[in-house]
Amino acid sequence: MVDVAGSVGGVMSPVLQVGQWLAAPIWRQFKYLFNYRSNFNSLQEQVDKLKNTRDEVQHKVTAAERNVEEIKQNVKNWQEVVEKTITKAEQLIQQNANNPRCFKGLCPNFIIYYKQSKKAFKLKRDDIDPLLQQERELGPVSNPSNPREIWLRTSEDYLTFESRNSTMKNVWAALNDESVFMIGVYGMGGLGKTTLVQEIGRKAEKEKLFEEIVFVEVSESPDIKKLQTTIADKLKLKFENESEMANKLYSRMEKKNILLILDNIWKPVELDKMVGIPCGADRGRNKLLFTTRNVDVLEKMGSTKNFGMGFLKDDEAWTLFTEMAGNCDNVNIKKLKQLLHEKNLNFKI
Template identity: 50%
Template sequence: MYLYNHRNNLDNLEEEVRKLKGANKEVQDKVVAAEKNVETIKQNVMQWQKEANSIINEAEQLIAEKANDRCFKGFCPNLITRYKHGKKAFEIKEGKISPLLQRRNEFDVVSDPTRLEDMWLKPDKNYGLFTSRDSTFKNILKALNDANVNVGVCGMGGIGKTTLVKEIGRQAKTDKIFDVVIFVEVNKTPDIEMIQQEIARNLGVKFEEETQRASKLCERLKKKEEKILIILDNLWDDFDLKSVGIPDEVDDRGCKLLLTARERPLLEKMGCGPFPIDSLSDDESWRLFKKTAGDHVMDFSISFYIII
């Protein structure tokens, strides 16, 4: 059979190789688009492509050899070679290419979303200038390790509360004090839906019903499988945690809170132990100014103009 049908088997193999190449290109186009969108390619897709490329190379090598199936300087057909070629062509087509083409239907989706690190988790190159904050930094980290304590940072506007709590969040994540660290800026007029969406995004929660956002977040935050730190930055007024979906009883929470506000009484009212921070020292302020302004700050004419 393989000898008699060897030419048909090779022709059929060529046709299946064309189909496999087309399917492989479709998958690769999706892979390229997914990679440009910073998505993670599924393992089974990469394995399929690897197998497809290998089989295409194997089949094309066999097809290229079909011209060498004659002997005696091309006057007589080499029956042994034709038999081997016909058999191998049939085996590659039926045993390798056909199963791959059937599996191609599984790859409508070739990737998964990549969990990207939030930009605020990137180290702040200027924080090392603030040596006067070291003791406060360490004390807040220590307080966050206490299961029954939520923490607040207070101080005048622009003093560096946000910079401090971001650095604490980064360190808490690095030291694995918490599995998940979430940073949300609240501001003077809180956007409850935005706050809920940001917390949900970090926790992998999806809202099927908009009216159930708070309830769903509340149930998720009561779970104790993960250690979660929620940083709510820049509170201006008494903030209803339940309206967001954050349980208001310490024993019910599967998360810790780190809040910032200008006024100490607000933090105390919300059940957070306040840590006040003061202005930077003169030396720290000058180092930060030089770091921000660059080398030109030491130019006498520019420095004189700034002072004036």
């Protein structure tokens, strides 16, 4: 009898094992139907939570955009996936609400319930839960941006004059000449030197001639520390103390491709030693563009390509005047022009 029992036990053990193997997947499939309502309730709760999280992230994004900051790409990607997932979940929830019933509505369609319950469970587990976890790992939604300076934006006020075209072409050719480092534009005050170099800067940015373009007004009595600080701010460079300003600025610009426009220089400035602008072998592809009233200033600073600006022609000066006058009555402008000629006034800009 013992041998028979042992024999039967030996036969039943594999059978029970097979039964256990079959029971596990059967139960996993049956639980989708058994947990039908709880799966959809859980899905709805997580969708609501994901919506709230999405709105919180969007508030941060909106605040960052108003502060002209750059939104991180991983945040944008997360927002895009969240919107698609919410839409997908809401469609499934709506389908569930509109489920057809068998036998003229007397009982539910268990096959559809099973399929939808399985989708709801997996959508929550595989899509929504990971998105909520990813949100905790996003960190700050933005990085500080480097907004374009106002003068670099397209200028509708710039007027092209024949007498200025040659200067524009000469300066532009010098900017494209790798052997030229310093370029100067000189002439009396009010001739439009600043306007011309700013237009050249806009063109250089449009054609991606330089990695960065910096414009700084120097003034009649330059403050070296203020000049250093202004250049550093535009290059997003931070100083811990004033003693390191020149060295750190030098390292920031060393062997780079930067156009530095120094406007309205009145006297020579030691750019490398005092300010910290590389002027020797370390200058790389950097270019310096100056404007000044006195060509001697350019020559003393070592500028080799200097271009003078003269007066506008009479018709060009008048065109500029009428453009600047704006909404003035045309009749009055004509009378003013006639008066200027009658008085033999030298109308130059």
